[in-house]
Amino acid sequence: MPSSPDAPAQAEHEADDAALRRLTSIRGSIDNIDAALVHMLAERFKFTTLVGELKAEYGLPPADPDRERRQILRLRQLAEEAHLDPEFAETFINFIIAEVIRHHERIAEQV
Numbered sequence: 001m002p003s004s005p006d007a008p009a010q011a012e013h014e015a016d017d018a019a020l021r022r023l024t025s026i027r028g029s030i031d032n033i034d035a036a037l038v039h040m041l042a043e044r045f046k047f048t049t050l051v052g053e054l055k056a057e058y059g060l061p062p063a064d065p066d067r068e069r070r071q072i073l074r075l076r077q078l079a080e081e082a083h084l085d086p087e088f089a090e091t092f093i094n095f096i097i098a099e100v101i102r103h104h105e106r107i108a109e110q111v
Contacts, residue, residue: 044096045103052104056111062104068097 055062072090079089 041096045100048100049103049107052100052107055104056108062108063101071097 052062054060072093075089075093076086079086
């Protein structure tokens with residue numbers, strides 16, 4: 001049975017559809033992880049707010065450079081173990097630390 005002249009185009013279309021279905025599935029997984037990250041960050045900030053309130057109550061400074069340095073080193077190590085770029089992990093945690101300090105400063109101003 002001779003193949004139709006449209007057979008290659010049909011096969012390419014089916015491959016494109018399969019790729020799009022797979023891409024949609026993978027992106028769905030990414031979206032779920034992004035949602036989990038947002039919820040985990042919200043939980044983290046609930047605890048850092050408690051820390052900020054405690055620091056303000058006892059007159060402790062908003063920043064704790066020794067703790068921050070230890071956290072950065074710990075997360076760089078975790079990133080390496082997870083095959084994630086440690087520079088990216090450090091940039092990410094530095095952003096979070098800066099935001100936490102900003103929140104702690106705001107809390108201290110309210111006390």
